[in-house]
Amino acid sequence: MNKNTLRKLSYGVYVVSTWDNGRATGCTANSAMQITSSPATIAVSINHDNYTNKCISETGRFAVSILAEDSDPSIIGTFGFQSGKDVDKFSQVKYSVEDHMPVITDSCGYLVCEVIDKLETETHTIFLGEVKGAELFGDKEAMTYAYYHKVVKGKSPKNAPTYIPEEEEKKAEGTTKKYKCTVCGYVYEGEELPADYKCPICGMGADKFEEIQ
Amino acid sequence: MNKNTLRKLSYGVYVVSTWDNGRATGCTANSAMQITSSPATIAVSINHDNYTNKCISETGRFAVSILAEDSDPSIIGTFGFQSGKDVDKFSQVKYSVEDHMPVITDSCGYLVCEVIDKLETETHTIFLGEVKGAELFGDKEAMTYAYYHKVVKGKSPKNAPTYIPEEEEKKAEGTTKKYKCTVCGYVYEGEELPADYKCPICGMGADKFEEIQ
Numbered sequence: 001m002n003k004n005t006l007r008k009l010s011y012g013v014y015v016v017s018t019w020d021n022g023r024a025t026g027c028t029a030n031s032a033m034q035i036t037s038s039p040a041t042i043a044v045s046i047n048h049d050n051y052t053n054k055c056i057s058e059t060g061r062f063a064v065s066i067l068a069e070d071s072d073p074s075i076i077g078t079f080g081f082q083s084g085k086d087v088d089k090f091s092q093v094k095y096s097v098e099d100h101m102p103v104i105t106d107s108c109g110y111l112v113c114e115v116i117d118k119l120e121t122e123t124h125t126i127f128l129g130e131v132k133g134a135e136l137f138g139d140k141e142a143m144t145y146a147y148y149h150k151v152v153k154g155k156s157p158k159n160a161p162t163y164i165p166e167e168e169e170k171k172a173e174g175t176t177k178k179y180k181c182t183v184c185g186y187v188y189e190g191e192e193l194p195a196d197y198k199c200p201i202c203g204m205g206a207d208k209f210e211e212i213q
Numbered sequence: 214m215n216k217n218t219l220r221k222l223s224y225g226v227y228v229v230s231t232w233d234n235g236r237a238t239g240c241t242a243n244s245a246m247q248i249t250s251s252p253a254t255i256a257v258s259i260n261h262d263n264y265t266n267k268c269i270s271e272t273g274r275f276a277v278s279i280l281a282e283d284s285d286p287s288i289i290g291t292f293g294f295q296s297g298k299d300v301d302k303f304s305q306v307k308y309s310v311e312d313h314m315p316v317i318t319d320s321c322g323y324l325v326c327e328v329i330d331k332l333e334t335e336t337h338t339i340f341l342g343e344v345k346g347a348e349l350f351g352d353k354e355a356m357t358y359a360y361y362h363k364v365v366k367g368k369s370p371k372n373a374p375t376y377i378p379e380e381e382e383k384k385a386e387g388t389t390k391k392y393k394c395t396v397c398g399y400v401y402e403g404e405e406l407p408a409d410y411k412c413p414i415c416g417m418g419a420d421k422f423e424e425i426q
Contacts, residue, residue: 005322005347006247008279008355009255010225033244034219035258036336042222043256043332043339045248066221109218119256119332119341123249126256126339128332134218142221144357 011145015065015079016044017090017102020055024090024102027052028080030145031124032064040131042111045124051084053125056115062129064111065104068140072106073152077202081184099133109136152201179209187212224358228278228292229257230303230315233268237303237315240265241293243358244337245277253344255324258337264297266338269328275342277324278317281353285319286365290415294397312346322349365414392422400425 017026031045044064046053056062067075078092094105103110113129120126143152179193180186184202188209197206230239244258257277259266269275280288291305307318316323326342333339356365392406393399397415401422410419 001344001347002322002349003253003344003347005279005324005349006253006255006344008225008321008349009245009247010223010355010357011246012221012223031246031248032222033224033246033258034222035244035339036334039335040216040219041334042219043258045246045256066218108221109215111218117332117334119330119339121249121254121330121341122252126248126332126341128334128339131214131216131219134214134216136215136218136221142223142359144223144359146355146357 013067013076013143013145013148014044015067015075015104015107016046016052016056016062017065017104018052018055018059018062019102020051020084023088024095025052025055025084026063026065026079026089026102027084028076029064035128040134041116041128042113042131043126043128045126047124049123055084056127057125060115061101062113062115062127063098063101063103064113066108066110067104067143068106068108069143069147069151070140071104071143073148073200074203075104075106076148076152077184077186077199081202098135101133105137107137108140108142110134178212180212182208182210226280226289226356226358226361227257228280228288228317228320229259229265229269229275230278230317231265231268231272231275232315233264233297236301237308238265238268238297239276239278239292239302239315240297241289242277248341253347254329254341255326255344256339256341258339260337262336268297269340270338273328274314275326275328275340276311276314276316277326279321279323280317280356281319281321282356282360282364283353284317284356286361286413287416288317288319289361289365290397290399290412294415311348314346318350320350321353321355323347391425393425395421395423 011030014029014032015026016029027050035041035043099112101112112133115127116130117128179188181199183204186199186201224243227242227245228239229242240263248254248256312325314325324344325346329343330341392401394412396417399412399414
């Protein structure tokens with residue numbers, strides 16, 4: 001069995017958000033898909049360990065912000081590599097409240113959903129949501145997971161089903177000089193890492209980077 | 214509510230297949246996503262009206278063939294615009310039996326799954342499958358749904374959740390001379406439609422095409 005086959009499934013990059021007692025919270029996700037067209041429903045898959053999972057179960061509602069190719073990649077780090085239990089993620093991004101839910105405005109658009117069913121698995125909950133609100137912010141190209149990996153050179157948060165352990169990632173790398181962010185795994189390529197460099201994904205400074213082979 | 218927002222979700226293009234009393238059958242799908250990594254599970258969404266749905270329920274197993282950018286686009290038509298009840302779809306494509314399941318060899322690779330749970334919706338079943346076998350056929354680029362629409366210029370089968378009624382599709386078209394396949398909706402663009410032209414999606418001849426505005 002070659003588990004790399006799973007990497008050939010195609011995804012977008014999303015922020016799934018909801019309320020936590022009046023405070024906006026959410027997490028990065030790539031597992032979202034439309035299920036039915038009338039009524040429009042979508043399914044999202046959220047790890048049990050994500051604080052967002054508990055909050056969606058409590059509010060019964062969630063929003064999906066569909067990231068665009070030109071969305072600030074730090075959004076992915078903000079929502080993917082920190083826990084909403086400890087950090088006020090939405091204080092770090094531009095957002096608005098649409099159809100009663102917090103959504104990222106630096107995106108293609110959003111879907112606001114009401115949970116109508118769910119399916120539990122060992123590690124993730126699949127929430128089935130009926131779309132109650134939806135809007136586009138202009139006409140932007142959606143960011144695909146492949147684009148994120150190839151162009152933004154990002155990495156999956158550990159809770160993502162698409163997460164690949166570090167050793168396997170390393171094998172896929174080339175032989176040029178590379179510096180890896182020890183917080184989120186973002187890889188900088190170049191002659192030297194500038195002293196004032198900040199990780200475009202999680203915002204950490206050059207001191208958090210280490211040279212990798 | 215702008216339903217076009219749903220079109221910004223990203224997908225791949227797949228053939229979901231299984232057995233029908235010893236005969237291979239399947240259908241085109243774009244709704245497939247990984248749910249958990251250990252054990253590896255994926256979810257696929259199949260319309261109740263697809264004959265494949267009934268066959269998966271009976272066998273408790275399915276395979277997902279992940280189409281590549283260079284997969285013959287007629288596979289999409291063969292599996293998307295005909296019913297496996299009436300037609301022996303697999304007789305029209307190259308396939309092999311892997312991990313006891315029929316898979317399309319003109320693809321990136323396959324995932325063979327055992328159904329471990331399911332979630333019913335009004336029109337679709339979400340099958341949760343544990344991956345029991347997986348292999349890559351070389352290193353090909355996976356076909357995304359966006360690529361299929363932009364490059365192959367294909368259309369969604371009516372049972373797909375991403376299906377958009379014909380009038381709305383027309384609005385999105387430009388003003389050059391176009392001929393549309395009346396069977397699958399594939400649009401040919403050019404000065405004139407050659408008399409011996411065959412639809413690359415469903416294989417129908419030029420007589421099944423009509424000029425559209």
